[in-house]
Amino acid sequence: MRQEQFEQAYRPLWDELGALLDEMELSRSKRNPDKARAATFPTLYRQVCSHYALARSRRFSPALLEQLHHLVLRGHRRLYRQRGAWLWRTLDFIGGGFPRALRRHRGYFLLALATFLLPALLLGLACYDDPDMIYSLMDEQQVAEMESMYDPAGSHPGRSEARSSETDFMMFGFYIFNNIGIGFRTFAGGMLLGVGSLFMLLFNGLVLGGVAGHLTRLGYHDTFWSFVSGHGAFELTAIVICGAAGLMLGHALLAPGQQKRIPALKAAAAEALKLVLGAALMLLAAAFVEAFWSSSTLDAAIKYGVAVLLWALVVFYLVFVGRSRHGSL
Amino acid sequence: MVTTEEVDTTRQYEIPEGVLLEFRLAGPLVRASAWAIDAAIRAVLYIVIGLSFSYFGGVGVAIILIALFLIEWFYPVLFEVKSGATPGKKAMGIWVIHDNGTPVTLSASVIRNLLRAVDFMPVMYGFGLLSMLFNREFKRLGDLAAGTLVVYRDNYEERSELPSRTAVRPEVELTESEQQAVLAFAERAPALSSERRVELAEILSEISGHKGERSVDGIYGYANWLMKGH
Numbered sequence: 001m002r003q004e005q006f007e008q009a010y011r012p013l014w015d016e017l018g019a020l021l022d023e024m025e026l027s028r029s030k031r032n033p034d035k036a037r038a039a040t041f042p043t044l045y046r047q048v049c050s051h052y053a054l055a056r057s058r059r060f061s062p063a064l065l066e067q068l069h070h071l072v073l074r075g076h077r078r079l080y081r082q083r084g085a086w087l088w089r090t091l092d093f094i095g096g097g098f099p100r101a102l103r104r105h106r107g108y109f110l111l112a113l114a115t116f117l118l119p120a121l122l123l124g125l126a127c128y129d130d131p132d133m134i135y136s137l138m139d140e141q142q143v144a145e146m147e148s149m150y151d152p153a154g155s156h157p158g159r160s161e162a163r164s165s166e167t168d169f170m171m172f173g174f175y176i177f178n179n180i181g182i183g184f185r186t187f188a189g190g191m192l193l194g195v196g197s198l199f200m201l202l203f204n205g206l207v208l209g210g211v212a213g214h215l216t217r218l219g220y221h222d223t224f225w226s227f228v229s230g231h232g233a234f235e236l237t238a239i240v241i242c243g244a245a246g247l248m249l250g251h252a253l254l255a256p257g258q259q260k261r262i263p264a265l266k267a268a269a270a271e272a273l274k275l276v277l278g279a280a281l282m283l284l285a286a287a288f289v290e291a292f293w294s295s296s297t298l299d300a301a302i303k304y305g306v307a308v309l310l311w312a313l314v315v316f317y318l319v320f321v322g323r324s325r326h327g328s329l
Numbered sequence: 330m331v332t333t334e335e336v337d338t339t340r341q342y343e344i345p346e347g348v349l350l351e352f353r354l355a356g357p358l359v360r361a362s363a364w365a366i367d368a369a370i371r372a373v374l375y376i377v378i379g380l381s382f383s384y385f386g387g388v389g390v391a392i393i394l395i396a397l398f399l400i401e402w403f404y405p406v407l408f409e410v411k412s413g414a415t416p417g418k419k420a421m422g423i424w425v426i427h428d429n430g431t432p433v434t435l436s437a438s439v440i441r442n443l444l445r446a447v448d449f450m451p452v453m454y455g456f457g458l459l460s461m462l463f464n465r466e467f468k469r470l471g472d473l474a475a476g477t478l479v480v481y482r483d484n485y486e487e488r489s490e491l492p493s494r495t496a497v498r499p500e501v502e503l504t505e506s507e508q509q510a511v512l513a514f515a516e517r518a519p520a521l522s523s524e525r526r527v528e529l530a531e532i533l534s535e536i537s538g539h540k541g542e543r544s545v546d547g548i549y550g551y552a553n554w555l556m557k558g559h
Contacts, residue, residue, distance in 0.1 A: 004557040049346035056348070059505050061512035061556060063489050069351065070485040073430070076344050080431045166387030173391030177398040184402060188446035191470050196447065249474065262473055269440050269474035276443065 003060045010051055014071060017044045021074045045075035096322025098278030101271065102241065103319075105248060112243035115201040116236075120209030127213030134214040137206060143214075150215050150223045168291050175287035179235060183283050186242040187249075187276045194250020201243040208236075226300040229307035230293055233314045234286035238279040245272035245279070282314075340466055340478065342430050350430050352480040354467050355423040357458055360479055364454075366417030371400055402442065409438040414482075422484065428476045437475040444471035489516050496557055497550030501536055508555055515552030518545060 001009075020041055023031065052068040102109060127133045134143055148154060182200070189196020215224040248268045256264035289310070296303070338354045378396045382389040408415040413424035413432055425433045425441070448457030448469045457469035466478055492515070503511065518526045523542070530544040537547040 002556060002558045046346055049344070049348050053346075053348045059509055061491065061516055061552075062509070063491070063516040066485065067488045070483055072344070072346075072348060073350055073483055076350060076430055077426075077432055080345075080429070082431070082434050086435065164387070168387070169391040170387040170394075173394030177394040180398060181401070184443050185446050188444050191444055191447040191474065192450075265474050266476045269444075270436065273436055273440050273443075277439070 001058075003055075003058075003064065006051075006055070006058075006060070007064065013044065013047060014051070014068070017041075017048050017071055017075065020044065021071070021078060024078055025074070041075075042079060045072075045079055048072060048075065093274070093277070094281065098274060098281075098322075099318050099320075100322045101274040102244075102278065105244060105271065105275065108244035108247045108251070109241065112197070112201055112240045112247055115198055116205040116240050116243065118205075119202055120205035120212075122209070123206050124209035124213035127210045128217045129213075131214075131217065134210050137210045146211055147215070147218065147220075150220045150227070152220060152223050154223075168295065171295070172287055172291035175290050176284065179287060180280050180283045183238055183242040183279050184276065186239060187246045187272065187279075190246025190249035190272070191253075192250075193253055194247050197243045197246025197250065200246075201240065204239060222300045226303040226307075227294050230303060230310055231286045231290035233307065233310040234282045234289065237314055237318070238282035238286060241275050241279040241282070245275040248272040248275075338467070340480075342428070344430065352426070352430065352478060353483075355421075355479045355481055356467050357461050359421050359423060360418075360461075360467075361454075363415070363417035363421040363423060366420050367404070367415050368417075370416055371404060374400055405442045405445075406435070406438045409433050409442075410435050418479070422482050423479055424482050425477050425479055428478060433477055437477050440475035441469075441471035441477050444474055445469075447471075489520065491515050491552055491556060492519060492549050494546060494549040494553050496554035497547065498554050499536070499551045503551075503555075511548060511551050512555060515549050518549075 020037065023033075024038070024041070048068065048071050052065070052072050055065055055068055123133070123137070138146070182204075186197055186200040189198075189200055212224065212228075215221065249265065249272055252264040252268035253261060259267070293306070294303075338356065340352045340354055341349045342352065343349050375397065379393055382392045382396075385392070405415050408418075409425050410433065412419070413426065418424055425438070427433060427437060445457075448454055448460070448471055450456050454469070457471075460470045460473065461467045464473070466472075468478070472478065491512075499511075514529060518529075521529075526545050527541055530548050531540065533548065534540060534544055537544055539547045
């Protein structure tokens, strides 16, 4: 069959597929779907695929090949696109997908937790013991600022400005911008063979431990611990989870196992993303608690009580929610 | 002979229907230009949001900071999921797809844009550029992890038609690649300048015996014969 005959025989099909794709590529609001016609799409598309294969093997002209290639390309994009019931998927994710993913990868979580917590404890004890220790981490001005923030004589724990509903909102915005950003960077650092994530965990652990030890030594424990203990349930856990997600990337890059490096990385990134998104939601919750609750000047006992509840909630959520009835994961 | 596969920065993907799709990869320069356009758009957004909410006290500051956060991390995600390309990419005629040629999904887009933070390091996309230069598909680190490609949008407009002439059977037997060359020339020639057209057609003067515009017509004749017979 010569090219001319081939084209005459099949051009109506190509035009039909082209028209169908034009219709389907419109946005959903402008589309006017004719279900019966849309149902012919897969068959039509596969016919055109085989025409394209024929045209290539018969060495037909480049212009025809290009025309068919373009049709196949558009059809492929349409047929194999993944559509998401995103609202349902988000709810499903919060209601079980996220804690399940975390439990699947608990090894990374424990490693990240150790990287964060051990240096925090060590430096915390050192700073509790030695008043000068904190200066190995921060300069004088930072230390002075931090001390004045949690001074029990001050009226605005955790802030450098007086507390009002105005500053509550402002700090809410700031915590979102700053803390979720830190979470994302902690994850992204995993791409540097895991080193970036480890560094962020270590660094944040050192700062937190150092500050906590130093302030406790000064006797500011009620202002400090009552401020951080509540939102810390979400915030610290989430940062460790972001670090764990980064470690997954690093592990896939360093030791891909039976796979090639890039496919291993892709698989790890898809799983790690679940942890990061879950952690981002936790950081959002943390920002809310930190801005509107942690800075309140209520009695420390109440704040500690709420903190215990929040920690219990986080632990319960991460350990138990989303388990199947058969007890797996 | 060097084939186009060796010279062109294209990537082939075999779809389930058993045929090969071809994508033209976008290199660092065009992607940097797209990024610059997006950076300018984002700068304008920052200024507009910053100015308009600065009169609303603490709540205004909160909105500004949340907007900064969303734009910094999710501006590309929004556009990539909606239409495959940020305004900058659209202007440069490129878009983001999965390795298998399908439109980029939310999770892949989020991965590639969160990892932008490392691509940007140490300064101005240093790691991203290194990564692009060290793999065949111009992928930055985020693309490697997300399994995405940035390719030229296939802007197919009208098919170029072969000028109709009386079919002439070539005097010598043509191999397959020679037939392809003849067809490719005949379909592309109308878009070339007449001098270039003649220059190329005269390569075959020894066979066709023609010079000048007539040599072009001669090739059109061969092409018509290849396509239509008779």
